[in-house]
Amino acid sequence: MAFDPALLDEIRTRVPLTTVIGRRTKLVRSGRNWKACCPFHGEKTPSFYVYDDHFHCFGCGVHGDVISFVMQSEGRSFPEAVEQLANEAGLEVPRQDPRSEARAREAQSLGDVLQLVQGIWRRKLLEHEGRDGLSYLKRRGLTDATIEAFGLGWSGDGRGGLVEELRGHGVPPEALLHAGLMRVDEHGAAKGELFFSRVTFPIRDRRGRIVSFGGRTLGDGQPKYLNGPETALFSKRRTLFNLDRARQSAREPGQNLIVVEGYMDVIALHQAGFHAAVAPLGTAMGAEQIEMLWQVSPEPVLCLDGDAAGSRAALRAAETALPLLKPDRTLRFCRLPESDDPDSFVRREGPDAMRRVIEGATSLADELFSVVAAGIAQRGPEQRAGIRARLEALAAQITDRALASEFRRTLLERFFSAVRPAGRKSGDGRGRVAARGPVARTLPPDGALERLRAMTALLLRYPEHLPELELPFSSLELPADLDGIREAMLNWLAEQPHGVVLTSEGLDLWLGAHHLAEQKHALLSVGLPRLPCGPDDTAFPETGPLQRWWECYGLENLPAFRQGVMEEVRSALSDPTLTAWPEGLNARMRAMERLSRGESADEGLAEEG
Structure with a gap:
């Protein structure tokens, strides 16, 4: 019973040999390969080696690929092994009929045709006809040994010489067409050789069998490089040159x-x-x-x-x-x-x-x-927000959940390092390191530390606002003790699955596990801007935590804060689909209004002090 060679190659590609063999015997690393005690004969010292696509025992001599391993280890016939592995790989095994067997025979015969063509083109390169091609390869610095190793050749002038020469071997023009060596007209009929006046490169599959050719023209003709078309033997997406x-x-x-x-x-x-x-x-x-x-x-x-x-x-x-x-x-x-x-x-x-x-x-x-994120430091806030969303979307494409989380954390660490003001390392020396550059502002000495503590404390108490405030929070220049807390908070945020409800209890557990509970307690025990006494938030009769945070933030650089809010307002006004201001923009607008009237978070700090 014959199977399509493409199906067999797809099985060998999709089903890892180590997975199949690992079910029968314990594998251990040996450099880039694996070794084990041979499952086919008793031994105490491993002599059974597994490579990327085949196995070999240096003790008993057994060897083969994933299909032959299933046959030998489970006593299955070739068709049974193919069907089992195809099911494992999610492939459908075509029913064996005269047509599929004919296709398998055709693939074998096409391989024979390509091998004949390779011999002709190799010979032509070394003859007078191929002198231009050989001269080109020499100018590119290739040695005779390299030309020989890769089987480079010359296709000739394309005037029917290949067809006639192969006819002498009993190969009809239709076989050249099926092998991808002929051009076709609008009706699919052969109308001339595909490769002419080109240096030729044989394309081999993973087992070293010629499946097609590529060609490089020496003149100004286009395309400069040409590959053979898809055939019963050749699929571009399943092939890598060399x-x-x-x-x-x-x-x-x-x-x-x-x-x-x-x-x-x-x-x-x-x-x-x-x-x-x-x-x-x-x-x-x-x-x-x-x-x-x-x-x-x-x-x-x-x-x-x-x-x-x-x-x-x-x-x-x-x-x-x-x-x-x-x-x-x-x-x-x-x-x-x-x-x-x-x-x-x-x-x-x-x-x-x-x-x-x-x-x-x-x-x-x-x-x-x-x-x-190329040039992120020179981008505006809208562009930076878009870059961050793009990075998170890329990490979300990873299907392995733990790996996706690590990727997201790594990408966001790079992101915040790039947008954070210069002059700072993370508190524990292990995390984000900011790119150096000029500092855009100097923190006002009066009340600055209290504001920074208040902003950090607000997010400790209300971590549900962290996703929205992550970017501005990361841009702040913090002293070492606050920076360590911030680093842990952002790492905790990066670990949370998409859509999960963020709670202060969850953050507390994370900080405790990272030995930061005392720092958190000390931070919350000093002057805070009207922090609530309970879950009803009665200590915020006029302003919520989000607005209070933005008031503290705005005091750091009021002109820049006002400009950013106005830009976002103009952007929102230009959106015809927007029916209400987003909560975050509302909070920033109210904060800007209070700051413009002279009412600020500093008043709250003074009251609490």
Whole structure:
């Protein structure tokens, strides 16, 4: 019974071999791989090794992939093993009929056709006909050994020579069409060779079988790079150029799995000693390709240009990866100078410089923040609010809840560090560190400390206002004792699931667990602006805690506070869908009115003092 090779490859990609084998025997890490006592023969010293897509026992010699392991360990037939693993991967196994078996036979025959074409094009490159192609490759710095290793070739002039030569091998033009080597007219009929006057790059699947070709024109023709179309053998979204070599090399010490943009980047890095480089085929990285990367390495490095296109590519890859992230698999990013790609950089600067770039790769969280929040310090409050919302939305895409919470906390720590005034570290030295820069204002000495204590105390008593006040609260310059409390409060907020009700009791438990209960008690025991005596808030007959907080905040810089409120009022007035002022804007407007009349939170502080 024959199965579609694409289905079998999809099963091998989706079902981790370590998961299946781990059900039968205990696996332990051995470098980048795993080892165990062989489940097929009794032994006390592990000699059974599991790699990314196959296993091998050096004791009894048994070896195979995930399908053969199920067959050998559970006594299942090949079709039974395929069906079991397909169900596990959420794939539908097509019913075996003459048509599906014919497709399987066609795929095998297409592979034979592509192998014949590869031999012809390799020969042409070394003949007089391919002299321009060979000269181009030499100018790009490739050695004979590299050209041979990657099987680079020359497609010829496209005047029917390939068709005629293959006809002598019994291959009809229809087979070339099905293999993706012919152009088609509007009716789907062959009308000429797809690749002509191009340097050719054989594209192999993860097992090293040729599934298609890419070609690079030497003239001004477009497109400069051309890939073969989708066929029974070839799917762009399930293929990475050079993965067959890279997955072997990535196990070697000092080799990182590197993702670059194109063929020549991969080949140049390989020649420079970076043998574990791969590239997508003219499209953005898809989910299937990222899963393939993780089968080889838990932390592949995306090496991108330093220009705007590189930033866009980084963001696309990150957004694709976020829903798939797990604690043990992520992406890292490194950037080259704006005018460089990996090919040009490694040829000009050399392998050592390239190695330093790769070793300096940043985390996925850092890359996300740098792309989304570029220039945040120069943005206005509306733009900063939008950036913060974007960062939180990105973290929310992660399906692993604990990991999503950690990402959100990390991104918001970076956010608040960037918008917070300069000159301060977090109270315990572990958290957010502000970017240095000029301080925009000087705190007035009279009453300033009391106001800062009052603002912190109000949020300790009414943490339900923390989400709305998180940004202005984080922008304050606080003394060390208040800063430590604030750091804990914001970390607590970052831990709370979306939509949960924030209570002072929950915050108290968090502060107690972080040994800050005494500091909180000391803060609440000194002068506070009319803090309520009970849950009915009778101590706030005229103003609520939100308005009182904004009054304290406005006293720090009244002109800037007034300007911000008026900008938000103008924005609200221009919104035709708004039927009532938001509560927060109401509180700021009332605070601004009281401050403008000369009534302030300082009066409340004086009364309490």
